[in-house]
Amino acid sequence: MDKRVFGVDIGGTTVKMGLFTSEGDLLDKWEIPTRTENNGSNILPDIAQSIKKKMEEKNIQMSDVTGVGVSVPGPVDDKGIVHKCVNLGWGAFDIDEEMRKYIDLPVFAGNDANAAALGEVWKGGGGGKENVVVVTLGTGVGGGIIVNGRILSGSHGAGGEIGHLHMNDNETEKCGCGNYGCLEQYASATGIARLANRKLASCSRPSVLRDAKSMNAKVVFDAVKAGDEVACEVAEEFGEILGKGLANIADVINPELYVIGGGVSKAGQIVIDYVKKYFVKYVFHGSRGTEFTLATLGNDAGIYGSAKLVLDGVKQS
């Protein structure tokens, strides 16, 4: 039998799980609830049990499985040590060691944003390129950096925290991280809504945005597509701040490609157009040719990336 790999993406409410071939073909996917009570002590046993059940259902033997990749919402270092996952109630521990108590398979762990990036680069918008930054524009702004085909996780698992690039000295509202003027205060879904509300409050010009029941990134980009002048100015502000941030990242690591994902990216190519306009303005000429594309795997990026963690980890060891 061809070898199988499990990719597991642990979120705050559900655990997404996927069964893959070693070529990265998704054979099956399903979800289980994330039980965060008792400091999340049920989460890994639940996952192990669900994997065993799936193996029984598909008649897969232990010897057929290369390993289990697990992505978690918190920093993970190169040795697979989880450093703290507030949303799961977890402290610091070795996830492979812990999982082995419940299932005897090699486990490879990674941060969720990084794993999603690895998935996008492997089987999504990244098209297998070696040097890619995946930018996730969701509730916050997450980043996953792939250098020479591997996740750049940083010395303490805090690599790719691009949502907290300092972009504005004059910001008076505090970011969730405690600093002021972070990239995600302007370029996340909530950041775009904030920019729009600020713009509306600063002028009395007519705009379809004034009629919106609730402000969000979709409302803003729909208005941009309809030619709404105020919405277009909001998109310019968004594009300038994110373009400038991505230019600074390119000056540091010179990727060949940016993959833009997350809820905001559902507005499509127009998001890239606004960002790229300012990226080109601010970036050092050596990185001016960096390409941009949209993410394609959506919520499955995490399970793909987790599966890839196993294949890379096995290759490395």
Add this chain to the structure above:
Amino acid sequence: MDKRVFGVDIGGTTVKMGLFTSEGDLLDKWEIPTRTENNGSNILPDIAQSIKKKMEEKNIQMSDVTGVGVSVPGPVDDKGIVHKCVNLGWGAFDIDEEMRKYIDLPVFAGNDANAAALGEVWKGGGGGKENVVVVTLGTGVGGGIIVNGRILSGSHGAGGEIGHLHMNDNETEKCGCGNYGCLEQYASATGIARLANRKLASCSRPSVLRDAKSMNAKVVFDAVKAGDEVACEVAEEFGEILGKGLANIADVINPELYVIGGGVSKAGQIVIDYVKKYFVKYVFHGSRGTEFTLATLGNDAGIYGSAKLVLDGVKQS
């Protein structure tokens, strides 16, 4: 005989050369002039001849030499292709292939700033750490980024161009790169002199800086050490801009250590004190523990790093 390695650092006026053991002990160092006439076509033959002469002098056989590392003032990609060295008159070519015409040894090429960083990390201030950013504050601001012990050269050799991080939307003077508000317009030796001259022009307060025959970073930091109020304000501005830039780099790659080198770093620990004050203010909390130290190899960093290119390259292939 223990194996030998040559480290060669090609500059615009001189070529620095070093003979190393494979443990990185420097046995001998010397220089030859860089002959840039005729599109720099003599440079590689001159280097080959100088290596042969040194081998004869030291009675070293070809089979005793692991290889030659060469650092050049321009972008070099992962395959050792030099993309253009304006200062040498060079276009794009494969430096290993070209050198083999003159001496039959494996050649490994890298960008000079990156090689100097590799040298500092290997045998200098970096203390052998795996994730380090070396910041060179000289005429410009150069960067060398080491991730998992290897140079991060980027997809087109433009990684580590940290001198061109965009730091200021309100700058009216153009940087050498064509953009406005680049980090090196404030944090290089010339940038610090510019900040000082601007500060003096903006006020009429007394300062020892007003008596300086020519303004430079040494004059400014000497005045800071003497307690000059205006000079201290200049140092704060320098520290805030560089600290903010290094914070943004840390949010991307989360290094464990910054090594500060170049002419400006000769002022000593006080440079780090001003930078770290603002770094801690602006950086994401996950990178707040990043350490700072001064470079120790000075102008020899390039030959050390070039030698290390050989050892890493041989290990990799």
